[in-house]
Amino acid sequence: xxxxxxxxxxxxxxxxxxxxxxxxxxxxxxxxxxxxxxxxxxxxxxxxxxxxxxxxxxxxxxxxxx
Numbered sequence: 001x002x003x004x005x006x007x008x009x010x011x012x013x014x015x016x017x018x019x020x021x022x023x024x025x026x027x028x029x030x031x032x033x034x035x036x037x038x039x040x041x042x043x044x045x046x047x048x049x050x051x052x053x054x055x056x057x058x059x060x061x062x063x064x065x066x
Contacts (some may be wrong), residue, residue, distance in 0.1 A: 006033060007034075
């Protein structure tokens with residue numbers, strides 16, 4: 001399966017039977033990001049987290065009381 005990175009437009013080939021290929025075929029909301037872009041974003045996010053000024057906003061999980 002040919003896929004294109006959403007950031008750098010690099011075209012890669014992945015195995016048709018891989019879980020990633022199945023996820024991309026069945027759920028159009030999922031996008032593909034090449035390994036280099038993924039590593040770059042991970043590295044920069046970790047650098048920003050280490051500065052102490054980075055806040056990661058996550059959804060508040062509320063427990064339902066029955």
